[in-house]
Amino acid sequence: MITPGEPLASRPVPEGGSRVTIRIAGDSGDGIQLAGGRFAGATALAGNDLATLPDFPAEIRAPAGTLPGVSGYQIQFASTEVLTPGDRADVLVAFNPAALRVNLPDLRPGGVVIVNSTAFEDETGLRKAGYETNPLEDGSLDGYRVHPVAIGRLTREALADSGLGARQVERCKNFFALGLLSWMFARPLEPTLRWIERRFRDRPDLAEANRRALTAGYHFGDTARLFETPLEIPPAEVAAGVWRALDGNEAIALALATLAERSGLDVLLASYPITPASTVLHRTSRLEAFGVTTFQAEDEIGAVGAALGASFAGGLGVTTTSGPGLALKGEFLGLAVMTELPLVVIDIQRGGPSTGLPTRTEQADLLMALFGRHGEAPLPVLAPRSPGDCFWTVLEAARIALRSMTPVVVLSEGYLANGSEPFRVPGEDELPEIRPRRLSDPQRFEGTYVRDPETLARPWIAPGTPGLEHRIGGLEKDELGRVSYDPDNHERMVAARAAKIARIADDLPPAALEEGEPGDDLLVIGWGGTWGAITEAVRAERAAGRRVASLHLRHLNPLPRGLAELAGRFPRVLVAERNCGQLALLLRGRLGLDVESFTRVRGIPFVVAELRERIAAIVGGGVS
Amino acid sequence: MGRGPTRKEFATDQDVRWCPGCGDYAILASVQTAFAKLGVPREKFVVVSGIGCSSRFPYYMNTYGFHTLHGRAPGVATGIKLTRPDLSVWVVTGDGDALAIGAGHLLHALRRNVGIRILLFNNRIYGLTKGQASPTSETGKTTPSTPGGVADRPFRPVALALAAGATFVARSVDRFGAHLQEMIERAARHEGAALIEILQNCNIFNDGAFAEVTGRAGREENVLYLEHGRPLRFGPDGSRGLALDGAGGLVEVDPGQAPGRVLVHDERAPDSAVPDLLARLDAPVPLGVFRDVSAPALEQVLRERREAARRARDGGLAELLAGPNAWTVP
Numbered sequence: 001m002i003t004p005g006e007p008l009a010s011r012p013v014p015e016g017g018s019r020v021t022i023r024i025a026g027d028s029g030d031g032i033q034l035a036g037g038r039f040a041g042a043t044a045l046a047g048n049d050l051a052t053l054p055d056f057p058a059e060i061r062a063p064a065g066t067l068p069g070v071s072g073y074q075i076q077f078a079s080t081e082v083l084t085p086g087d088r089a090d091v092l093v094a095f096n097p098a099a100l101r102v103n104l105p106d107l108r109p110g111g112v113v114i115v116n117s118t119a120f121e122d123e124t125g126l127r128k129a130g131y132e133t134n135p136l137e138d139g140s141l142d143g144y145r146v147h148p149v150a151i152g153r154l155t156r157e158a159l160a161d162s163g164l165g166a167r168q169v170e171r172c173k174n175f176f177a178l179g180l181l182s183w184m185f186a187r188p189l190e191p192t193l194r195w196i197e198r199r200f201r202d203r204p205d206l207a208e209a210n211r212r213a214l215t216a217g218y219h220f221g222d223t224a225r226l227f228e229t230p231l232e233i234p235p236a237e238v239a240a241g242v243w244r245a246l247d248g249n250e251a252i253a254l255a256l257a258t259l260a261e262r263s264g265l266d267v268l269l270a271s272y273p274i275t276p277a278s279t280v281l282h283r284t285s286r287l288e289a290f291g292v293t294t295f296q297a298e299d300e301i302g303a304v305g306a307a308l309g310a311s312f313a314g315g316l317g318v319t320t321t322s323g324p325g326l327a328l329k330g331e332f333l334g335l336a337v338m339t340e341l342p343l344v345v346i347d348i349q350r351g352g353p354s355t356g357l358p359t360r361t362e363q364a365d366l367l368m369a370l371f372g373r374h375g376e377a378p379l380p381v382l383a384p385r386s387p388g389d390c391f392w393t394v395l396e397a398a399r400i401a402l403r404s405m406t407p408v409v410v411l412s413e414g415y416l417a418n419g420s421e422p423f424r425v426p427g428e429d430e431l432p433e434i435r436p437r438r439l440s441d442p443q444r445f446e447g448t449y450v451r452d453p454e455t456l457a458r459p460w461i462a463p464g465t466p467g468l469e470h471r472i473g474g475l476e477k478d479e480l481g482r483v484s485y486d487p488d489n490h491e492r493m494v495a496a497r498a499a500k501i502a503r504i505a506d507d508l509p510p511a512a513l514e515e516g517e518p519g520d521d522l523l524v525i526g527w528g529g530t531w532g533a534i535t536e537a538v539r540a541e542r543a544a545g546r547r548v549a550s551l552h553l554r555h556l557n558p559l560p561r562g563l564a565e566l567a568g569r570f571p572r573v574l575v576a577e578r579n580c581g582q583l584a585l586l587l588r589g590r591l592g593l594d595v596e597s598f599t600r601v602r603g604i605p606f607v608v609a610e611l612r613e614r615i616a617a618i619v620g621g622g623v624s
Numbered sequence: 625m626g627r628g629p630t631r632k633e634f635a636t637d638q639d640v641r642w643c644p645g646c647g648d649y650a651i652l653a654s655v656q657t658a659f660a661k662l663g664v665p666r667e668k669f670v671v672v673s674g675i676g677c678s679s680r681f682p683y684y685m686n687t688y689g690f691h692t693l694h695g696r697a698p699g700v701a702t703g704i705k706l707t708r709p710d711l712s713v714w715v716v717t718g719d720g721d722a723l724a725i726g727a728g729h730l731l732h733a734l735r736r737n738v739g740i741r742i743l744l745f746n747n748r749i750y751g752l753t754k755g756q757a758s759p760t761s762e763t764g765k766t767t768p769s770t771p772g773g774v775a776d777r778p779f780r781p782v783a784l785a786l787a788a789g790a791t792f793v794a795r796s797v798d799r800f801g802a803h804l805q806e807m808i809e810r811a812a813r814h815e816g817a818a819l820i821e822i823l824q825n826c827n828i829f830n831d832g833a834f835a836e837v838t839g840r841a842g843r844e845e846n847v848l849y850l851e852h853g854r855p856l857r858f859g860p861d862g863s864r865g866l867a868l869d870g871a872g873g874l875v876e877v878d879p880g881q882a883p884g885r886v887l888v889h890d891e892r893a894p895d896s897a898v899p900d901l902l903a904r905l906d907a908p909v910p911l912g913v914f915r916d917v918s919a920p921a922l923e924q925v926l927r928e929r930r931e932a933a934r935r936a937r938d939g940g941l942a943e944l945l946a947g948p949n950a951w952t953v954p
């Protein structure tokens with residue numbers, strides 16, 4: 001609960017609310033992502049639960065002040081569990097007219113707008129945003145609580161004697177705004193000050209300027225009193241332990257270091273830059289000390305080839321990419337299936353096809369991951385549900401790859417990659433054992449494809465092992481590893497490879513409900529990054545008296561056991577996903593389930609309200 | 625160094641399936657012989673190939689082997705070498721495999737100077753897919769896919785490798801066993817990437833591919849053996865020589881007339897200007913080492929960095945996972 005609000009002249013959230021959604025928006029050169037990220041960091045440190053949604057244009061610097069150049073960062077934080085970055089903002093900070101225009105539709109009616117009024121003083125800025133008259137004066141913002149703050153001018157004044165040039169001063173605006181937000185929501189400045197210290201170690205002048213802008217914004221909040229007092233959102237009640245803020249791509253990098261450290265394997269991350277996957281490569285390349293080598297290949301094919309070579313050599317190959325890159329890697333995935341080598345392929349999905357919406361989020365690579373190869377080439381597919389879950393999912397993928405000698409695809413997505421949340425840092429004892437099973441004793445060798453009776457995996461033999469020299473490759477082999485064109489052998493081997501993947505399900509937790517109980521009126525099934533939105537919608541509808549349950553899939557192949565039986569206990573099943581019905585197709589085809597679809601492909605996370613509407617329409621009734 | 629495996633021990637029990645008379649047989653024999661001379665245990669060799677007749681090679685070598693995808697062997701070999709710098713990693717590839725579908729990978733492997741040895745079997749034809757033109761087929765050659773004759777111009781593999789900055793580039797011929805073995809041994813001992821173009825006959829789809837070199841007369845007239853520190857002389861009794869023409873090219877001179885003008889081969893020259901000119905010659909055909917210079921191998925550079933990072937590491941996994949801004953909830 002929120003600390004009793006003494007007369008808050010202008011509370012940004014409705015009375016009794018203990019959660020706030022803020023969106024900061026400006027030009028892509030305004031440092032919006034940075035300000036957002038720092039605010040999230042301070043909010044995490046303040047102990048709130050949170051979820052974020054960065055949204056930036058595909059162009060590095062679209063023309064300044066234009067609508068396509070607008071960059072935004074949304075964060076929802078609360079004293080209770082936060083599952084999504086929020087459908088609509090309670091507070092919008094707009095750095096310029098374009099940012100106001102693009103983001104106003106996502107502000108809730110009656111919400112607070114803080115505008116950088118300096119940017120509304122000049123005609124061109126208004127015109128670039130398509131405003132004929134100044135929206136601060138023409139009454140078009142009447143339904144909102146508008147606070148013009150001359151962020152540009154105040155920053156300039158604060159830095160008047162800093163000795164910096166006009167452009168550099170201009171670039172400190174984001175810290176002024178961050179200072180203001182920090183006052184409004186009682187966020188401590190220390191973490192940000194520490195961050196400035198580290199970041200500008202080599203530029204004391206910039207460090208000083210940003211520090212000053214930050215504190216100036218903070219003091220401005222205090223003197224100008226946009227609200228009577230800061231709105232305090234006390235810490236959320238969370239499990240004891242060490243916590244940190246974590247985004248999905250950082251989580252993957254940490255998982256790779258954990259993997260190398262825990263398994264003792266040489267991990268090779270071989271990748272080719274592509275949004276939104278590149279930051280995994282950037283971050284992992286700083287983790288050499290933990291036994292991960294990174295290799296930026298000449299293209300995605302060279303990258304997955306190097307990763308597969310690493311696995312053949314007895315290490316663990318990993319490659320990260322996005323949809324277009326996964327398409328290029330397809331032929332190598334076939335080879336990895338054929339040669340039965342461990343390999344972890346991480347696809348950070350974005351809007352497609354083709355270049356599509358490169359900086360936006362989507363879940364439309366599911367069927368490509370499952371089936372986008374020549375020949376019968378089944379492989380396990382997993383999807384994380386939240387930014388922090390990327391850590392656990394990558395470890396799980398590696399466990400399966402090593403245990404079953406198979407390539408594994410992990411389907412993350414832009415929303416998880418860039419979004420952050422509080423993450424409870426696991427202790428050593430909570431990390432899974434990762435024990436690679438390599439064969440080095442020639443006495444125990446029976447044949448390259450003679451399988452382990454339990455996992456059906458073939459032996460993994462690293463080159464350099466005396467007495468076990470052998471050849472593998474794309475041509476079909478018999479059990480002893482000899483090239484074979486025999487029809488019966490091929491049919492046997494196709495079946496054996498499929499059985500090996502199917503058997504992984506023995507090792508997985510059976511299908512289980514997230515919310516609700518068997519016999520409810522509706523089951524909502526989702527996978528991957530929609531977990532937060534689906535859970536929030538289902539909880540809200542249950543609170544409104546509707547009997548709706550949910551189930552979320554981490555394993556898309558093989559599917560958990562008992563899924564068909566469990567789903568069969570509901571009169572109606574709704575599959576919610578951000579594509580045009582790929583999981584629905586799978587569930588109909590694989591399990592014969594009669595499902596309905598809720599799908600959106602707008603490049604943004606689900607709007608919880610829309611999903612709730614659909615649930616309410618199906619279930620009917622309710623008490624709200 | 626102890627006694628290494630014998631030549632016979634490098635043979636597998638798989639039936640070799642090349643066409644009788646194919647140049648690949650002779651290359652296989654030379655590789656096995658040369659490997660036996662290296663004194664390296666069999667388990668330390670990895671032979672990686674792409675797709676093509678030539679790329680069946682690993683199945684016939686009793687070492688570790690990986691028959692990969694069309695054109696993609698360099699990436700796989702790179703991953704192996706980065707993971708296990710102690711292994712002797714070889715790539716066997718064809719002219720189509722290396723220079724058409726896999727051209728990008730080949731050039732980047734050479735550019736990076738990763739310690740893999742690439743044997744490029746150049747038969748100037750697509751053997752496995754039954755005789756289509758390849759990127760090294762001569763202009764005008766008729767093949768099933770070019771009934772009107774090849775309309776474009778061929779690559780010169782050695783020139784391409786030099787342009788990519790390769791630190792070791794050589795050329796030999798399937799049938800010249802002793803010479804080929806010497807080149808293989810030298811490539812094996814090179815640090816960083818090494819490429820040998822092996823002129824290979826495909827007696828089914830491109831018979832006599834290099835007759836101008838392999839024929840009795842051709843051998844004497846057309847072959848220029850490159851030997852470090854020796855003058856570039858060829859022809860009967862070395863009666864012809866090569867000199868710089870003063871205009872950025874090579875010119876044939878009579879060594880008897882102008883002995884001082886004949887170029888002396890310098891495979892260790894820091895820049896590859898003369899090797900480039902030699903790589904562009906159609907006649908005479910230079911055989912031997914064009915270039916052999918030393919530069920840090922990628923796998924060594926990365927290993928050293930990793931070791932340095934390990935030594936400088938100031939926290940364990942727990943510190944890494946927590947990061948600099950963690951907080952504790954009691």
Ligand SMILES: Cc1ncc(C[n+]2csc(CCOP(=O)(O)OP(=O)(O)O)c2C)c(N)n1
Nearest residue numbers: 675676677678694718719720721750751752
């Ligand atoms: C992706 C892909 N495309 C095409 C092929 C068909 N293919 C196999 S080998 C080959 C050309 C081989 O020529 P080369 O590399 O010169 O080898 P050679 O058979 O002459 O030794 C082609 C086109 C293939 N296997 N894979």
Ligand code: SF4
Nearest residue numbers: 643646677751826827
């Ligand atoms: S087709 Fe040519 S290259 Fe292929 S095996 Fe036969 S002779 Fe050799």
Ligand SMILES: [Mg+2]
Nearest residue numbers: 718719747749
């Ligand atoms: Mg060929």
